[in-house]
Amino acid sequence: MLVARNGSRDSLTLEGRVVAPAQAIDEPLRITVTDGVISTIEPGTANGLAISPAFVDPHVHLRTPGREDEETIRSGTEAAAAGGYCAILAMPNTEPVVDSAAVLGALVERARVEAVVPTGFMAAISKGQHGEELTEMAELAASGAAAFTDDGRPVVSAGLMRRALQYGGLTDLNIALHCEEPTLSRGGHIHEGVVSAELGIGPYPSTAESVMVERDLSLAAAEGRPIHLMHLSARESVAALEHALEAGVYATGEVTPHHLVLTDDAVRSLDPNTKMNPPLRAADDREALRDALRRGRISCIATDHAPHARHEKDVPFEEAPFGVTGLETAFAALHTHLVLPGILTLETLLERMSAGPARAFGLDEPRIAVGARANLVTLDLDGEWTVTEGGFRSLSANSWLLGETLTGHVVKTVADGRVVFDKVARA
Amino acid sequence: MADLRPPAAPRRHLLSIADLERSDVERVLDTAQALAASLDREVKKLPTLRGRTVVNLFYESSTRTLASFELAAKRLSADTMSLRSSGSSVDKGESLKDTALTLAAYEPDVIVVRHPSIGAPQFVARLTDAHVVNAGDGKHQHPTQALLDLYTMRAALGRLDGLHVAIVGDVLHSRVARSLVQAIALVGGRTTLVGPPTLVPPGIQALGCEVSHDLGAITAADVVYVLRMQRERMGEAFVPSLREYTALYGITPERVRDGQVVMHPGPMNRGVEIDPRVADSPAALVTDQVRSGLVVRMAVLYDVLTVSAVEARAEAGVA
Numbered sequence: 001m002l003v004a005r006n007g008s009r010d011s012l013t014l015e016g017r018v019v020a021p022a023q024a025i026d027e028p029l030r031i032t033v034t035d036g037v038i039s040t041i042e043p044g045t046a047n048g049l050a051i052s053p054a055f056v057d058p059h060v061h062l063r064t065p066g067r068e069d070e071e072t073i074r075s076g077t078e079a080a081a082a083g084g085y086c087a088i089l090a091m092p093n094t095e096p097v098v099d100s101a102a103v104l105g106a107l108v109e110r111a112r113v114e115a116v117v118p119t120g121f122m123a124a125i126s127k128g129q130h131g132e133e134l135t136e137m138a139e140l141a142a143s144g145a146a147a148f149t150d151d152g153r154p155v156v157s158a159g160l161m162r163r164a165l166q167y168g169g170l171t172d173l174n175i176a177l178h179c180e181e182p183t184l185s186r187g188g189h190i191h192e193g194v195v196s197a198e199l200g201i202g203p204y205p206s207t208a209e210s211v212m213v214e215r216d217l218s219l220a221a222a223e224g225r226p227i228h229l230m231h232l233s234a235r236e237s238v239a240a241l242e243h244a245l246e247a248g249v250y251a252t253g254e255v256t257p258h259h260l261v262l263t264d265d266a267v268r269s270l271d272p273n274t275k276m277n278p279p280l281r282a283a284d285d286r287e288a289l290r291d292a293l294r295r296g297r298i299s300c301i302a303t304d305h306a307p308h309a310r311h312e313k314d315v316p317f318e319e320a321p322f323g324v325t326g327l328e329t330a331f332a333a334l335h336t337h338l339v340l341p342g343i344l345t346l347e348t349l350l351e352r353m354s355a356g357p358a359r360a361f362g363l364d365e366p367r368i369a370v371g372a373r374a375n376l377v378t379l380d381l382d383g384e385w386t387v388t389e390g391g392f393r394s395l396s397a398n399s400w401l402l403g404e405t406l407t408g409h410v411v412k413t414v415a416d417g418r419v420v421f422d423k424v425a426r427a
Numbered sequence: 428m429a430d431l432r433p434p435a436a437p438r439r440h441l442l443s444i445a446d447l448e449r450s451d452v453e454r455v456l457d458t459a460q461a462l463a464a465s466l467d468r469e470v471k472k473l474p475t476l477r478g479r480t481v482v483n484l485f486y487e488s489s490t491r492t493l494a495s496f497e498l499a500a501k502r503l504s505a506d507t508m509s510l511r512s513s514g515s516s517v518d519k520g521e522s523l524k525d526t527a528l529t530l531a532a533y534e535p536d537v538i539v540v541r542h543p544s545i546g547a548p549q550f551v552a553r554l555t556d557a558h559v560v561n562a563g564d565g566k567h568q569h570p571t572q573a574l575l576d577l578y579t580m581r582a583a584l585g586r587l588d589g590l591h592v593a594i595v596g597d598v599l600h601s602r603v604a605r606s607l608v609q610a611i612a613l614v615g616g617r618t619t620l621v622g623p624p625t626l627v628p629p630g631i632q633a634l635g636c637e638v639s640h641d642l643g644a645i646t647a648a649d650v651v652y653v654l655r656m657q658r659e660r661m662g663e664a665f666v667p668s669l670r671e672y673t674a675l676y677g678i679t680p681e682r683v684r685d686g687q688v689v690m691h692p693g694p695m696n697r698g699v700e701i702d703p704r705v706a707d708s709p710a711a712l713v714t715d716q717v718r719s720g721l722v723v724r725m726a727v728l729y730d731v732l733t734v735s736a737v738e739a740r741a742e743a744g745v746a
Contacts, residue, residue: 194630200566200605201545203628270546314524316544318565 009036036417066095120146
C-alpha cells in the first residue's frame with residue numbers, strides 16, 4: 001500500500017521525446033493529463049526534453065520516527081519528488097522499529113498529511129529487528145505494510161529466515177534482505193582488497209555478503225517463496241543470483257548508484273561519504289553489477305538513501321556511520337557516469353529505475369498510456385548542475401557527489417496524477 | 428566525492444610516508460644526525476624553536492612516542508603541552524572536531540596527533556592552521572616510527588639503498604609495518620613480510636613488498652624487524668594460541684643469522700614474538716631505536732616548522 005497526502009489531481013500537457021522502454025516507446029509526443037489521468041497522446045515535437053515513466057525507489061530511509069533531525073516524511077518525499085520519483089518504499093529500521101501495527105499505523109497517518117510522493121512502509125521481519133522472533137506479519141500486511149525487511153541488519157539465524165519465508169506466505173508481500181554475515185563483516189569498514197590492505201582500515205570481505213546471498217537463495221528455493229536481495233555489491237553475489245534465476249528461483253535484486261559508479265579506490269579520499277554498507281568494492285565487482293543490470297538479472301536501481309546528521313559524518317572515517325543520500329542525485333549521477341560514456345543505455349537506466357522496482361514489489365508500473373494514472377518525469381538530458389550542500393531538499397547532505405557537476409536533471413515530476421516537483425515553477 | 432585531503436604541501440605536515448619523496452626522507456635523517464651531535468653536549472637544549480608551541484594530542488596510550496615528542500620539543504626550546512583523551516573533555520564526549528578547534532584557538536605551531544582512527548591527523552590538519560604531525564592513526568600510518576627505524580638502520584648498517592628488511596608478525600593490525608614498507612621502498616630497499624595468512628592482509632603487496640608465510644624467508648634479510656603480537660588478537664581467532672605463534676614465528680637465537688640485526692618498535696612481549704636472548708643480544712637495536720626516536724622527532728618538528736617557512740619565503744620571493 002502506498003500513501004500520500006490528499007490533494008487535487010492536476011491537468012497539464014507535457015511535450016518532448018517520450019522514452020518508455022517497457023512499452024517500447026521512443027518518439028516525440030505530446031501527452032495531455034486531465035484530472036491526473038493521461039487523456040490523450042499525440043504526435044509532438046522534440047524540444048530537448050525527455051519524458052519517461054517516473055521512478056520508483058524500493059530502498060529509502062526516511063528516519064521517521066526517531067531521527068526527524070535527519071529526515072522527515074515531508075523532506076524525504078520532497079527529495080524524492082525532486083529526484084523524479086513517483087513512489088518510494090521506506091525502511092523500518094527507525095526508532096522505534098516498524099514492527100507492530102501501532103507504529104505502522106502512526107506512520108501511515110503521518111504520511112497522509114506529509115507525503116508529497118506516494119510512500120510505502122516496509123515492516124520488520126523480526127521484532128525490534130533483533131533476529132529472534134517474527135513480527136506479526138499477517139496483521140502488519142493487513143495494516144498496509146509494503147513488504148518485510150530487517151534492513152540495516154541481516155537475519156542472522158537461518159532458522160528464523162526459513163520461518164519468515166514460510167509464515168510470510170500468509171501475505172502476498174515480498175521479503176527484502178540485507179545480506180551480511182556478521183562474523184565476516186565484524187570490524188569491517190571497507191572492501192577487503194588492496195585499498196584496505198594499504199590503508200589498514202578494517203576489511204569487510206565480499207564473502208560477508210555472498211555467503212548470505214547464497215544461503216537465502218537456497219532457502220527461498222527450498223520454500224518456493226520469492227525474495228528480494230538489497231544493495232548487491234559483490235560479483236560473487238551476482239553470480240549466485242544468476243545461478244538461482246537460471247534454476248527458476250523467484251528472486252529479484254537491486255543495486256545502488258554508488259556501487260555502479262564508484263570503487264573502493266574512492267575511499268582513499270577518506271571522505272566519510274564514501275563509507276556505506278555494503279562497502280564500495282573493486283572494479284570487477286562494479287563490472288559484474290553493471291553487466292547484470294544491463295541484462296536485467298538485476299532489475300532494480302535503489303538509492304539506499306541514508307541521511308545522516310552533519311555532525312555524525314564530520315568525524316574521522318572509521319567513526320562515521322555507514323550510508324549516503326541518493327534520491328536527488330540518482331538519475332543525474334547514473335546518466336552522467338553510465339549513460340553518457342556509453343556503459344548503459346538511457347532506456348535500460350529508465351527501465352531499471354521505474355518498471356523494474358515496481359514489478360519486484362508488486363506495485364503498479366508507471367506507464368504511458370491513455371487512461372493510465374499520470375506518473376511521469378520530465379528530464380533535461382543536457383542540463384548541467386553542481387551538487388552542493390545547500391542544494392538538497394533532504395534534511396541531510398551526506399552525498400558522495402558533493403562538488404561534482406552532473407549532466408541531466410529532473411525538470412518536472414508528476415506522481416499519482418499530481419505535479420509534485422516543478423523546477424521552473426520553483427525557480 | 429569531496430576530496431578531504433589537506434592541500435598538497437607535503438612538508439607542511441607529516442601525515443603519511445606516502446606524501447614524502449626520497450629527498451624529504453634523506454633531509455630529515457641528515458637533520459637528525461646533525462641534531463644528535465648536540466645531545467652529546469653538557470647543555471642539551473637548542474634555541475631553535477624558541478617561542479613556538481607544540482601540542483601533543485594523544486587519543487591512545489603511548490609511552491615512547493609521547494615521551495619522545497615532548498622531550499624533542501623541549502630540547503628545541505619550544506613550549507609544549509600534552510593532552511590525553513582520558514581526563515580531558517574527550518571523556519565528556521567532546522568530538523575530535525571540537526577538541527581540535529579548541530586547541531587551534533590557542534594558535535599552536537604544531538599539533539602532534541595520535542588517534543585510533545585512520546585519517547584523524549588529516550582531519551585535524553583540515554580544521555586548524557597548525558602543522559600536523561601524525562604520531563599514529565589507527566592501523567594506517569606511523570611515519571615518525573618509520574623514519575626513526577630508517578635512521579637506526581642507516582646508523583647501524585651504513586646504508587639504506589639495497590637494504591633487505593624482513594618484517595615479521597601481525598602486519599594486518601600494524602601501522603608500523605605499513606609506514607615502514609613504504610619508507611623502505613622510498614629509499615631503495617626491499618621488504619619481505621612474514622606472518623601467518625590470517626595476519627598478512629591480501630593485497631598488501633601493492634605497497635611494494637613480498638609476502639611469505641614461512642619464517643625461513645628472513646634468512647636472506649639484513650634486518651629482522653619484529654612486530655608486537657597483540658594478545659587481544661587471540662580472542663578474535665587470528666591465531667589459535669600464542670604458543671603456536673611463537674613456535675612458528677618467534678625470533679629465537681637459532682633463527683637469527685650472524686650479521687643480521689633485529690629491531691622491534693616496542694613494547695616487546697618477551698618470550699612471544701621475540702626470545703629474551705635475542706632482545707638482549709648485541710644484534711638487537713631496540714634501545715638504539717628509542718634513542719633515534721628523540722633525534723628524529725626533533726628533526727621532524729624542525730622540518731615542518733622551518734623548511735615550510737623557508738619554502739614560503741622562497742615562494743614569496745624573499746628568499
